[in-house]
Each structure stands twice: as structure tokens, then as C-alpha cells.
Amino acid sequence: MNDHKPLRVALLGCGVVGSAVARRLVEHADDLTARVGVPLEIVGIAVRRAGRDRSDVPVDPSLFTTEAADLVTRADIVVETVGGIDPARELLLSAMAHGASVVTANKALLAEDGPTLYAAADAAGVDLYYEAAVAGAIPLLRPIRESLAGDDVRKILGIVNGTTNFVLDKMDSTGAGFAETVAQAQALGYAEADPTADVEGFDAAAKAAILASLAFHTRVAGRDVHREGITEVTASDIAAAKEMDCVVKLLAIAEKASTDDGEGISVRVHPVMIPRSHPLASVRDAFNAVFVEASAAGQLMFYGRGAGGDPTASAVLGDLVAVARHKVNGSRGPGESAYADLPVLDFGQSWTRYHISLDVEDRPGVLAQVATAFASHDVSIETVRQRVVTDPDSGGPRAELVVVTHRATEAALNATVETLSELDSVADVVSVMRVEGA
Structure with a gap:
């Protein structure tokens, strides 16, 4: 030329x-x-x-x-x-x-x-x-595509939507509710008049598909990504996270996972609790950050402004x-790398941990019934906390059980929650949230 x-x-x-x-x-x-x-x-x-x-x-x-x-x-x-x-x-x-x-x-x-x-x-x-x-x-895709081309990326955890991070951060720091905080984000220009693409996770799911495609050399489309937004996150969920010294974030998660049929990849977007000691927990306001784990490089984090002109x-x-x-x-950069062609696993095959809050009767044998429900689906319990509360209707005692599990498949954990909801001793499954980063 x-x-x-x-x-x-x-x-x-x-x-x-x-x-x-x-x-x-x-x-x-x-x-x-x-x-x-x-x-x-x-x-x-x-x-x-x-x-x-x-x-x-x-x-x-x-x-x-x-x-x-x-x-x-x-x-x-x-x-x-x-x-x-x-x-x-x-x-x-x-x-x-x-x-x-x-x-x-x-x-x-x-x-x-x-x-x-x-x-x-x-x-x-x-x-x-x-x-x-x-x-x-944030310089992110090129490092994954080029700088880590000789490594084996195992997992990506990402805050990739500034609107949802702003909303959840303000709910955590001010105690405000979801609707009030979305309105604040709109007033500041962080959220569109119609925030659906952000708060329902569509924006993050598209980005998760791109990240997974690059990291795992596999074609991943937006429709392959399990998606949940933040519209169901309540002030009680935020408070429960605080009791565990955690924060709630909407994460894009892409990771390699082993199954009976070999290795595949799990790609999902949903709210999670993460410990305040994790680097992603300190990402405030409308900032983005992506945490990458690779076999040789170890843990890396990319942080910065995720939107704006x-x-x-x-x-x-x-x-x-x-x-x-x-x-x-007269040259070209790298093109598509999809040689691995790993299967995208069904959401039920992904591995995670659950934080489950239960409203139960305060009587002997209830804890044993709850433990049996977990064991029946091969889900191991990590911690249990119990607090006696007053029933607002009868004035009698009730108990609030908070259970945190070890890692298990989504299918097993979901089946456990269904079993718990059918127990006569469980008045209500108050909340269920996944736990990551610990």
C-alpha cells in the first residue's frame, strides 16, 4: 500500500x-x-x-x-x-x-x-x-484471544453490565429497594427508559456468549446461555448476604466442567452471593470487572468502565x-478459533452452591427432616444457622433456617428445594440464591 x-x-x-x-x-x-x-x-x-x-x-x-x-x-x-x-x-x-x-x-x-x-x-x-x-x-477480549492463547482458561466470572451492578451496589449500601434504585440509575443516565435488556440479563448473556466462545474455542450463542435477571432480588436477599459477609452481584459465569461423557462448558448469567473478600465484591457503581482463572497464569482480573461514549x-x-x-x-489478525467444539452443557449439569432460607416449625425433628431432604439428592450441607422468630399470625415460636451447601449440580440443588417445599414442617422456602467465589 x-x-x-x-x-x-x-x-x-x-x-x-x-x-x-x-x-x-x-x-x-x-x-x-x-x-x-x-x-x-x-x-x-x-x-x-x-x-x-x-x-x-x-x-x-x-x-x-x-x-x-x-x-x-x-x-x-x-x-x-x-x-x-x-x-x-x-x-x-x-x-x-x-x-x-x-x-x-x-x-x-x-x-x-x-x-x-x-x-x-x-x-x-x-x-x-x-x-x-x-x-x-476494558482491554479484555484481545488478552483472552491472544495473550492467553497458549494457556488453558478454566473459568470466567464477570460483572459485565454496569446498570445492574449500580442497582445491586446501591441496594447493598443504602438499603433501598429494587424499583427505587432502578429509578435512580435512570436519573443518572446509567439505565435506559426501558431497562429490560439490563435488569433481565439479556445484555450480560450476550457478553457471556462472546467470552465463552473466545475462552473455550467453542461456538457459543446467546441462546445457549442460561439467563436470570435481578428483578427478583429483594432487600431480604441483600440482608441475608450481609449476614454471610457477602454481596449480591449479577455475574456472567463461563467454566469448563467434567461430566460422565467428558468435558463440556457451562455458561450462565444470574445473581449470586460472593464473599466481600473476593476482588469482584469491591466493584462499585456502574463499573465492570472480569475475573479469569487459567491453568498457568492463575487468577487475573480486568477492571474499568464498561460503558459510556x-x-x-x-x-x-x-x-x-x-x-x-x-x-x-497486508496482514490479518486472528480469526475465529472454534476447534475445541466442546458441548455446551444443560443448565442442570452446571455446578454451584446454594444459600437457602427456610421458614420452619420450631419443634424437634425438623432439622433432621431438612437434612434428609438434602441427603436424598446427594447434596452436602456446609453450614446451618437457626434463629427462633415469632409467628406473626399465632404469636407462637417459629424457626428460620439458613442452609449453605457444598458444590453440587444445579439439577440436584433444584430438586432439593422442591423436596423442601413439600415438607409439612417447612412453611416457606423464603429465598434461594447461588453462592460463588468461595
Whole structure:
């Protein structure tokens, strides 16, 4: 490539992230030219609606266009920040077919149809980079894909959604309820007007699929991820966690697991209790953090801002510089690695621990019945705490039992909870929460 010929960059989207990318491309043009070896020239910015005031983006207004399909055919690199499945998928496939490398922040599309994008990149001999799709500014995917390529990643625990971390953190620190804290997150701009994708775990599940695919060299789609959100987490759950010196977090968990048929992988998103001594417990507000366990490297943690215009733009521009250098050098970065092709295990085969709170009769033999219920499903009890309370209806004594189990399969633990709920001596299974990190 001619050393002085600019690389043509097309931007899809000019929202919070897209506009931040455009500004940094302009404001840091000289530095980026020095790092890449040739200038990076914005040849167009695709937007949904023409005529809006975009004076905060320091580019020639003529660069804004609603003709995204045409724009992607005349670029060397396409940067996509619009999100969603369509039309993003068709635009990126068209871009690669016309020889453009792609940088995307689209976690939903990668989790839905990543293999199709990888195949298109391979066929066209171009790059597909997506560091910004998970955990915003945090350098995470490239270390997993490249720095740990010679290691055996065993487990990933991640706080990958800032909205839910903010909500749970405030519930823990202030004692506020779920609805009140979500409203606070919305007022501060941490949550959308419709927070469903965050609080129901859809966003975290897409990111978990991407992390598992890279870490375990296996194709994992968003539909393979067991998903539970935080809408059912109560102030009582937060209080119970405090009694155990724990905090409640929504974690994306991906790990290798052994079964009777060999090794597989478990990928899930749900609330858990983790000890306050664990590094993830100290992640506050809307920050993200991902804890990685590998055979040789041991335990690693990646921490930082997981969303926002400038933080996410940092990750996008890091990818942009990488693929631009490849264009200049006539090389490519790593493509999809799915050689392991491990089975994604059914959720019931995943291993975890449970914290179970029971409202029971205060009489002899109840504890033995409860212990028998656990033993009948081969679930070992780690600790039991009992507290006598007053029945609000009869005024008589009742007991609150809190049981923490050793690790067992999800299926065995779930069956145990069902058995407990059927005992005459158990008035109510008050709460059930998984425990990790101990």
C-alpha cells in the first residue's frame, strides 16, 4: 500500500459512541497517523435521520448520510456502533464482501450470528474485531484471544453490565429497594427508559456468549446461555448476604466442567452471593470487572468502565488502529478459533452452591427432616444457622433456617428445594440464591 494513501473509514452510527469515535479520529488525527503509518480519513457517517443538529461532531456536515448501504462499499474499514441485528448484519456482510475490515461494538449481533460474520471475514480476507462489544474500555477480549492463547482458561466470572451492578451496589449500601434504585440509575443516565435488556440479563448473556466462545474455542450463542435477571432480588436477599459477609452481584459465569461423557462448558448469567473478600465484591457503581482463572497464569482480573461514549470509543479506536496496521502491512489478525467444539452443557449439569432460607416449625425433628431432604439428592450441607422468630399470625415460636451447601449440580440443588417445599414442617422456602467465589 502507498505509504501516503489514506485509509478510508466509514462510521455506522453517530450516537453516544459513534460521535465519540468521530471526535477522537479528528482530534487525534496526527497521533493516529503516526501509529498506523498512514492517515485515517472519515469518508462518511451513516445516520438514520438527516438534518439533525450534529455540530458537536467536528466533521464536514456533507459526510453525514442516510445511505449506509452505499457507504460500506467505498471504505477500507467500517466501524459499526448502531447495534441490533438488522440492518447491521447485512451492512457488515456487504462491507466485508467489498474488502473492508470491520470494527464493531455489537454484542447482540455477535452473540446471535458470530459464525456468519467470521466466515464472511475469512472469505474476504479481512479482519473482524470487537473489543468494545464486552466491558467497554476494558482491554479484555484481545488478552483472552491472544495473550492467553497458549494457556488453558478454566473459568470466567464477570460483572459485565454496569446498570445492574449500580442497582445491586446501591441496594447493598443504602438499603433501598429494587424499583427505587432502578429509578435512580435512570436519573443518572446509567439505565435506559426501558431497562429490560439490563435488569433481565439479556445484555450480560450476550457478553457471556462472546467470552465463552473466545475462552473455550467453542461456538457459543446467546441462546445457549442460561439467563436470570435481578428483578427478583429483594432487600431480604441483600440482608441475608450481609449476614454471610457477602454481596449480591449479577455475574456472567463461563467454566469448563467434567461430566460422565467428558468435558463440556457451562455458561450462565444470574445473581449470586460472593464473599466481600473476593476482588469482584469491591466493584462499585456502574463499573465492570472480569475475573479469569487459567491453568498457568492463575487468577487475573480486568477492571474499568464498561460503558459510556469515551470509554467505549477507546476500545473501538484500539481495534481500528490494529486493523488499520494490518491493512498497511497486508496482514490479518486472528480469526475465529472454534476447534475445541466442546458441548455446551444443560443448565442442570452446571455446578454451584446454594444459600437457602427456610421458614420452619420450631419443634424437634425438623432439622433432621431438612437434612434428609438434602441427603436424598446427594447434596452436602456446609453450614446451618437457626434463629427462633415469632409467628406473626399465632404469636407462637417459629424457626428460620439458613442452609449453605457444598458444590453440587444445579439439577440436584433444584430438586432439593422442591423436596423442601413439600415438607409439612417447612412453611416457606423464603429465598434461594447461588453462592460463588468461595
